[in-house]
Amino acid sequence: MIEVHELTKRYGDVLAVDHLSFAVPSGQVTGFLGPNGAGKSTTMRMVLGLDAASSGTATVDGRLYVAQPTPLRSVGALLDPGAVLPSRRAHHHLLALAAGNGIPRERVAEVLDEVGLQSVGRRRTGTFSLGMRQRLGIAAALLGDPPVLIFDEPLNGLDPEGIVWMRSLMRRMAAEGRTVLMSSHLMSEMELTADHLIVIGRGRLIADTSMEDFIAAHSDRQVVVRSPQVEVLRRLLGGRAGVRVDDVDGGPGLLVTGLEAAEIGALAAAAGLELHELTSRQPSLEQAFMDLTRDAQEYRSDAEPTR
Amino acid sequence: MSATTTGSTVRADDTRAREGTVASEQPAERARFRHAVHSEWVKIRTMRSSLFVVLGTLASTAGLAALNGSSAGGDHARLTAAEQATFDPLAISLMGYLLAQIALGLLGGLVITSEYGARTIVGTLTSVPHRARVLAAKALVLAGVALPVGLLVSATGFVIGQASLAGQGAPHLALSDGLALRGIMGGSLYLTLATLLGLAIGTVIRSTTATVTTLFGVMLIVQAFAPALPGTLGDWVSRYWPPMAGGQVVTGYRDPDLLGPWAGLGLMAAAVAVLLAVGFVVFGKRDA
Numbered sequence: 017m018i019e020v021h022e023l024t025k026r027y028g029d030v031l032a033v034d035h036l037s038f039a040v041p042s043g044q045v046t047g048f049l050g051p052n053g054a055g056k057s058t059t060m061r062m063v064l065g066l067d068a069a070s071s072g073t074a075t076v077d078g079r080l081y082v083a084q085p086t087p088l089r090s091v092g093a094l095l096d097p098g099a100v101l102p103s104r105r106a107h108h109h110l111l112a113l114a115a116g117n118g119i120p121r122e123r124v125a126e127v128l129d130e131v132g133l134q135s136v137g138r139r140r141t142g143t144f145s146l147g148m149r150q151r152l153g154i155a156a157a158l159l160g161d162p163p164v165l166i167f168d169e170p171l172n173g174l175d176p177e178g179i180v181w182m183r184s185l186m187r188r189m190a191a192e193g194r195t196v197l198m199s200s201h202l203m204s205e206m207e208l209t210a211d212h213l214i215v216i217g218r219g220r221l222i223a224d225t226s227m228e229d230f231i232a233a234h235s236d237r238q239v240v241v242r243s244p245q246v247e248v249l250r251r252l253l254g255g256r257a258g259v260r261v262d263d264v265d266g267g268p269g270l271l272v273t274g275l276e277a278a279e280i281g282a283l284a285a286a287a288g289l290e291l292h293e294l295t296s297r298q299p300s301l302e303q304a305f306m307d308l309t310r311d312a313q314e315y316r317s318d319a320e321p322t323r
Numbered sequence: 324m325s326a327t328t329t330g331s332t333v334r335a336d337d338t339r340a341r342e343g344t345v346a347s348e349q350p351a352e353r354a355r356f357r358h359a360v361h362s363e364w365v366k367i368r369t370m371r372s373s374l375f376v377v378l379g380t381l382a383s384t385a386g387l388a389a390l391n392g393s394s395a396g397g398d399h400a401r402l403t404a405a406e407q408a409t410f411d412p413l414a415i416s417l418m419g420y421l422l423a424q425i426a427l428g429l430l431g432g433l434v435i436t437s438e439y440g441a442r443t444i445v446g447t448l449t450s451v452p453h454r455a456r457v458l459a460a461k462a463l464v465l466a467g468v469a470l471p472v473g474l475l476v477s478a479t480g481f482v483i484g485q486a487s488l489a490g491q492g493a494p495h496l497a498l499s500d501g502l503a504l505r506g507i508m509g510g511s512l513y514l515t516l517a518t519l520l521g522l523a524i525g526t527v528i529r530s531t532t533a534t535v536t537t538l539f540g541v542m543l544i545v546q547a548f549a550p551a552l553p554g555t556l557g558d559w560v561s562r563y564w565p566p567m568a569g570g571q572v573v574t575g576y577r578d579p580d581l582l583g584p585w586a587g588l589g590l591m592a593a594a595v596a597v598l599l600a601v602g603f604v605v606f607g608k609r610d611a
Contacts, residue, residue: 100443113362
């Protein structure tokens with residue numbers, strides 16, 4: 017379990033992380049979301065003791081990272097896949113990390129095997145693609161077989177097969193009872209992988225909820241309507257309070273926000289309009305996230321008129 | 324040095340059943356300083372520059388000893404009596420320390436600047452979050468490399484340099500002379516201090532290029548310009564500038580205006596200790 021309490025990081029006048037508190041429980045994949053610059057990486061770095069907190073605490077299983085008896089056996093982390101010496105061979109890179117925690121050298125071959133790099137373990141990491149470096153970084157995170165895993169953008173550079181592999185790895189780790197915290201900007205993947213979400217913006221907590229609740233709470237319900245009399249329909253629906261009508265992607269039709277499908281059907285029937293399609297859109301994490309951050313931006317521009 | 328490189332062959336029957344388990348099989352041993360030292364040893368051993376530095380140091384020391392020995396030896400007969408009185412076979416044979424100190428200082432710097440350059444400092448500090456432990460392990464491993472390398476290059480330089488002097492019929496020393504032992508041991512200690520100086524500078528400034536530049540300035544440029552400095556300042560620098568004072572340990576002729584060999588080396592050691600202490604403070608406080 018990762019616990020962050022009133023965590024704050026200040027760079028001069030800028031608050032990168034602003035009194036952030038949340039807990040990441042074990043046994044599930046927790047997605048860590050936020051726009052660029054929201055403070056996700058800084059938060060992860062403070063959990064790992066790489067950056068010092070200006071105030072507040074971040075602990076793993078009740079201990080500061082620096083107080084972990086064997087850090088790699090408590091927490092495995094992938095922060096920066098590019099963080100390898102290009103002239104060093106992959107297995108030496110892992111061996112140096114393992115040695116620092118007294119992890120036996122046999123474990124290096126095991127994790128290389130686990131991430132599918134067994135055949136290239138003796139190559140210099142400078143010859144690796146970004147996807148291979150991601151896998152090497154994941155191998156490093158798994159060295160100590162830790163109960164807590166922290167992944168910052170682990171899907172960057174992975175090919176489709178790699179993304180599916182990564183998803184099943186994280187699901188398996190959570191199923192084994194581990195704590196898994198992952199950040200990603202790939203919303204569709206996040207929706208497939210994570211059970212729980214922590215969303216931050218400008219260093220502050222915006223949401224800490226289950227995936228279903230988050231999507232239900234933050235996405236507007238939308239309905240796709242297609243009709244030969246699309247312009248008539250647009251005037252009919254668009255004039256109503258609280259209703260937004262946009263063009264739908266892929267052919268003539270309307271994307272209606274703020275009305276249920278049944279209401280639209282009734283209005284069209286009353287006006288004698290012919291409908292060819294009337295579909296409720298399944299709300300997605302991507303939609304919910306966009307809606308939420310759009311709201312947050314509106315809130316911010318109201319709150320800080322001097323900028 | 325390379326006894327521990329092999330051994331991580333992939334096992335075909337490597338299927339660990341660990342469904343439903345989280346804890347590691349063996350009871351976790353608390354990570355200690357010796358683990359950090361092992362980690363740093365693996366890193367320095369697998370850094371390509373390490374081998375280049377050692378070979379380069381050896382080649383430049385041996386080469387300079389041969390060239391300097393035969394050229395100075397050839398000139399000896401034409402020197403005045405006063406010049407012959409200050410003729411210093413030890414210093415002539417160990418001249419290569421001027422280059423060796425830069426090479427080993429660079430190795431000391433690279434051990435930390437390469438981590439910042441490649442960002443591997445992130446992995447290093449997640450494996451060993453105790454900052455002081457990391458830096459102390461780096462210093463210990465560097466000393467463990469520099470001391471024998473320093474011994475090897477000093478002995479090689481001495482033997483080749485004295486042979487070259489002998490070949491020219493100039494005064495020369497034997498390995499059995501007390502001065503030889505002091506020069507070789509002292510040279511080795513001096514080069515070890517130079518390596519740690521590189522580590523201290525690299526820790527504080529983090530950039531490889533800036534570290535090399537600083538090492539050149541501190542170890543060669545000041546030395547080259549000291550005679551040109553005005554009177555008292557020049558005398559003071561020649562006497563007390565740590566690398567110059569430390570360099571007295573590889574000279575045989577005693578200039579009464581300069582510190583003695585061991586006093587000079589002690590001054591160098593004190594300066595390196597102070598800079599390393601600064602390195603520990605900075606490294607401990609700074610975000611990775």
